[in-house]
Amino acid sequence: MNISLTVNGTSHTMDIPDENTPLLWIIRDILDLKGTKFGCGKAACGACTLHVDGEAVRSCSYAVKFAEGKEITTIEGLGDLENPHPVQQAWIEGVVPQCGYCQPGFMMATAALLEKVPNPTDEDIDNNIINVCRCATYYRMRKAIHRAAELKAALPMPESQNV
Amino acid sequence: MGEDEKNRKKVSRRQFLIRGGLGTVGVLALGTYLFRNPLRRFAAGAINTADAPYMGSTDTPIIWFEVIKDNTVVLHSPKVEMGQGTFTGLAQIAADELEVSMAQMRVVHADTASGNIDGFATGGSTSISSLWMPLRELAATMREMIKTEAAKKLEIATADLTVSDGIITGGGKTMTYAEAVAGVKEWDVPETPELKPVSDYTFVGKPIARVDLKDKVFGAPIFGMDASMPGMLYGAVVRPSLIGAKYRGANTTKAEKMPGVVKIVKEKDFVGVVATSYIEAQNAKEAIESEWETDRNWNTADIKAMVEVGKGKAFVIQKEGNPDDILEGSADSLVSEYWSPIGAHAQLEPSGALASVEVGKATVMISTQVVGITRDEIAKRLDLDKHKVNIIPTFLGGGFGRRLHTPNGIQAAVLSRAVGKPVQCFFTRKEEFQNDTFRPPTHHVLKALLKSNGMIEALEHNVSSGDVAFGSPMLPGIAESVLGADLGAWRGGMIHYGVIPNYQAVSWRVKLPFATSWWRGLGLLANTFAIESFMDELALKADKNPAEFRLVHIQDDERGKRLKSVIVAVVEKAGYKDEVVDGKAMGLAVSTDTNTPCAQVVEVSIQNREIKVHKVTCAMDPGLVVNPDQVRAQCEGAIIMGMSAALYEKMEVVDGALTPTIYGPYQMALMKHAPKEIDVVLLQGADVPGAVGEPPLGPIGAAIANAVFRLTGKRHREIPLHLG
Numbered sequence: 041m042n043i044s045l046t047v048n049g050t051s052h053t054m055d056i057p058d059e060n061t062p063l064l065w066i067i068r069d070i071l072d073l074k075g076t077k078f079g080c081g082k083a084a085c086g087a088c089t090l091h092v093d094g095e096a097v098r099s100c101s102y103a104v105k106f107a108e109g110k111e112i113t114t115i116e117g118l119g120d121l122e123n124p125h126p127v128q129q130a131w132i133e134g135v136v137p138q139c140g141y142c143q144p145g146f147m148m149a150t151a152a153l154l155e156k157v158p159n160p161t162d163e164d165i166d167n168n169i170i171n172v173c174r175c176a177t178y179y180r181m182r183k184a185i186h187r188a189a190e191l192k193a194a195l196p197m198p199e200s201q202n203v
Numbered sequence: 204m205g206e207d208e209k210n211r212k213k214v215s216r217r218q219f220l221i222r223g224g225l226g227t228v229g230v231l232a233l234g235t236y237l238f239r240n241p242l243r244r245f246a247a248g249a250i251n252t253a254d255a256p257y258m259g260s261t262d263t264p265i266i267w268f269e270v271i272k273d274n275t276v277v278l279h280s281p282k283v284e285m286g287q288g289t290f291t292g293l294a295q296i297a298a299d300e301l302e303v304s305m306a307q308m309r310v311v312h313a314d315t316a317s318g319n320i321d322g323f324a325t326g327g328s329t330s331i332s333s334l335w336m337p338l339r340e341l342a343a344t345m346r347e348m349i350k351t352e353a354a355k356k357l358e359i360a361t362a363d364l365t366v367s368d369g370i371i372t373g374g375g376k377t378m379t380y381a382e383a384v385a386g387v388k389e390w391d392v393p394e395t396p397e398l399k400p401v402s403d404y405t406f407v408g409k410p411i412a413r414v415d416l417k418d419k420v421f422g423a424p425i426f427g428m429d430a431s432m433p434g435m436l437y438g439a440v441v442r443p444s445l446i447g448a449k450y451r452g453a454n455t456t457k458a459e460k461m462p463g464v465v466k467i468v469k470e471k472d473f474v475g476v477v478a479t480s481y482i483e484a485q486n487a488k489e490a491i492e493s494e495w496e497t498d499r500n501w502n503t504a505d506i507k508a509m510v511e512v513g514k515g516k517a518f519v520i521q522k523e524g525n526p527d528d529i530l531e532g533s534a535d536s537l538v539s540e541y542w543s544p545i546g547a548h549a550q551l552e553p554s555g556a557l558a559s560v561e562v563g564k565a566t567v568m569i570s571t572q573v574v575g576i577t578r579d580e581i582a583k584r585l586d587l588d589k590h591k592v593n594i595i596p597t598f599l600g601g602g603f604g605r606r607l608h609t610p611n612g613i614q615a616a617v618l619s620r621a622v623g624k625p626v627q628c629f630f631t632r633k634e635e636f637q638n639d640t641f642r643p644p645t646h647h648v649l650k651a652l653l654k655s656n657g658m659i660e661a662l663e664h665n666v667s668s669g670d671v672a673f674g675s676p677m678l679p680g681i682a683e684s685v686l687g688a689d690l691g692a693w694r695g696g697m698i699h700y701g702v703i704p705n706y707q708a709v710s711w712r713v714k715l716p717f718a719t720s721w722w723r724g725l726g727l728l729a730n731t732f733a734i735e736s737f738m739d740e741l742a743l744k745a746d747k748n749p750a751e752f753r754l755v756h757i758q759d760d761e762r763g764k765r766l767k768s769v770i771v772a773v774v775e776k777a778g779y780k781d782e783v784v785d786g787k788a789m790g791l792a793v794s795t796d797t798n799t800p801c802a803q804v805v806e807v808s809i810q811n812r813e814i815k816v817h818k819v820t821c822a823m824d825p826g827l828v829v830n831p832d833q834v835r836a837q838c839e840g841a842i843i844m845g846m847s848a849a850l851y852e853k854m855e856v857v858d859g860a861l862t863p864t865i866y867g868p869y870q871m872a873l874m875k876h877a878p879k880e881i882d883v884v885l886l887q888g889a890d891v892p893g894a895v896g897e898p899p900l901g902p903i904g905a906a907i908a909n910a911v912f913r914l915t916g917k918r919h920r921e922i923p924l925h926l927g
Contacts, residue, residue: 057462058462079552079632081632084632085632132412135832135836138840139551139601141426162879170874171873172551177836177839178874179877182874
């Protein structure tokens with residue numbers, strides 16, 4: 041079937057033979073954006089977390105047909121070296137990653153959390169950031185999440201909200 | 204003086220060759236640090252008492268450095284980066300001798316075609332310690348070679364040149380390293396120059412940010428699973444779900460007709476499929492009807508019975524005085540048993556590889572901890588000369604010992620050869636959990652006799668474990684008969700309380716029906732859990748403060764002094780008190796792993812019938828610290844990974860299958876379990892770097908169990924700890 045979706049601001053239309061193909065493989069193998077990771081294929085670890093219309097989604101278990109017409113953001117679209125997202129900035133300041141494989145999933149989950157809960161408590165973090173990190177960088181991640189909230193709060197408001 | 208100091212050989216003039224061209228210059232060293240000591244000494248030295256020497260390679264030439272036109276220096280690392288921060292530490296060490304800035308250093312994985320192949324592995328917490336001396340000497344030699352060329356081009360005596368940030372200055376003129384090396388055909392290679400004293404280093408000892416930080420924060424495609432090649436296809440291999448299953452054949456009629464299938468590949472030992480997408484390959488694999496033969500339906504109880512002390516073959520690995528007679532002859536001996544379960548690696552990036560096999564040669568991109576062994580195994584299976592196989596190591600999405608076995612590389616290569624195109628082939632998560640090389644289950648029997656003054660008269664530790672080192676491609680088959688006891692299984696299992704007049708450690712070897720092997724720290728976690736829980740029992744029986752009780756039993760040699768220092772430091776930093784305050788108790792435990800002593804104090808409470816770890820204080824002495832921030836990061840990660848194993852993780856064997864096969868049911872520490880406070884104190888009791896990545900995983904299990912005893916009065920003898 042033909043699928044149209046927007047990924048990191050660029051619209052794509054593609055012919056997907058199997059509409060139940062997980063979005064993860066479309067992102068990784070067709071669009072060649074490898075920052076979104078495969079960890080378990082069962083939505084159990086969160087390594088594949090990306091945003092679909094702003095919501096954190098575990099893309100290994102999200103059929104591409106549900107992404108029709110939607111706006112998708114991956115780690116590559118979250119920010120870049122010149123304009124890092126506050127979460128990425130906090131991750132850099134805190135030197136969070138070790139092996140780094142699960143980190144995009146954690147950063148995407150955190151970015152989505154901060155949209156809903158701008159200043160999360162430790163309990164909010166415990167309840168919402170439930171991905172798996174085998175290097176166990178949780179200690180630095182928790183600090184980085186609090187720091188990201190600070191950085192994000194300090195950003196100028198987008199113009200549309202200033203009106 | 205550390206072992207690597209004693210074993211090192213200076214870089215000789217013969218060991219340098221130069222390759223020029225294309226704006227880069229490779230500085231090549233041959234067979235520099237080949238280790239020739241007998242296997243037994245190596246094994247004992249590497250695993251228990253000292254830092255492993257760097258083993259190098261016999262391949263020639265070997266590329267270590269390239270100078271790029273933009274005046275960047277590229278270090279081709281023979282050690283792989285799996286999160287432990289090795290690339291950053293190596294860059295700091297090289298930059299200081301090369302006289303370049305950190306921004307000018309780039310570190311890449313050496314592919315095997317570069318000749319820079321580690322003769323051992325990336326593992327055992329040896330990367331920085333083993334390369335500390337070789338890398339400094341190589342970098343210093345290269346710096347002098349570049350200065351010599353600059354002197355010729357600038358027509359100024361070498362002695363009148365100064366270097367800084369990769370710029371050579373003298374007589375009012377300047378030249379970059381890249382300009383100095385451009386066009387050089389014949390090089391003057393000096394005797395190994397004097398190394399700078401550590402106190403003169405700019406980067407060593409500083410908390411420099413990881414060199415791979417930005418790639419990892421912005422999602423760069425750096426891992427094995429991210430590798431791709433033009434025209435790449437997707438493979439899948441049928442893997443057994445039952446213990447001991449032998450492949451007997453497959454009916455692939457149905458699978459052949461599945462959408463996207465390019466080829467079904469039937470080999471004598473496995474069946475696989477190549478398709479045009481990941482999902483098509485997986486679906487076709489599911490349609491293959493494979494036949495497997497098993498001779499027994501194993502269960503957890505069978506495995507547990509096999510690893511009982513007394514069932515396997517015993518080897519005394521440490522003995523002082525006459526512990527047998529004293530312990531057997533006394534009715535007052537205290538005897539305790541401990542157990543640990545089967546553990547999974549559960550690293551996030553599954554095992555797999557991308558292989559491109561053409562006529563007469565192969566290229567394989569893979570997450571591996573044994574780059575040279577991976578190459579040799581693939582070359583053997585493809586019947587190629589090993590120099591026709593190039594392994595391009597990628598960043599590892601977790602290592603922890605899982606990638607010391609890489610049959611997955613062979614499978615990808617065989618699939619690629621069958622279709623004549625590059626093929627990527629990875630394990631599913633279920634396959635990963637069922638076909639892991641597990642942390643072996645263990646059983647420990649400890650015996651001791653206390654004197655009336657509260658001192659230990661005799662102590663014995665028996666550990667029975669599935670194999671760790673044996674059966675690994677890293678040890679030749681002969682190792683079993685040379686070594687007897689499995690050096691991995693007893694890591695952390697020796698008694699480090701040298702004041703005790705009579706003690707011994709006995710390693711019981713059991714061959715289990717499924718693969719068990721290296722897991723971060725090897726036997727360290729389980730052995731320390733047993734010994735340090737038992738020490739706590741003895742301290743209580745002797746009515747002594749647990750910290751004091753340990754201190755009085757440690758001898759006054761160098762090793763003992765460092766061990767005592769970390770105990771004193773952790774007690775002070777944590778404000779350790781052996782009492783329950785506001786429902787919180789402290790627990791202490793200590794370990795010495797590969798010459799790095801580590802002591803930890805935990806603060807624990809019971810909340811909703813669950814063990815809650817609030818704070819961990821860790822004092823560790825890894826010798827000279829190259830990057831304090833990354834050493835702290837390793838402590839933080841190892842502590843939580845050790846907590847995860849001590850409180851949650853457990854594989855079971857049910858009706859012949861290892862289970863669970865997914866995260867969640869395989870419980871692990873998550874954000875909500877992580878301590879809110881981790882306080883790390885680093886001591887530097889040696890002037891060379893020692894082990895970092897594994898030692899801090901030792902004490903945590905026992906420290907938690909010891910704290911829990913103070914809260915509940917129940918001595919937990921099995922990990923994961925369950926309040927019941």
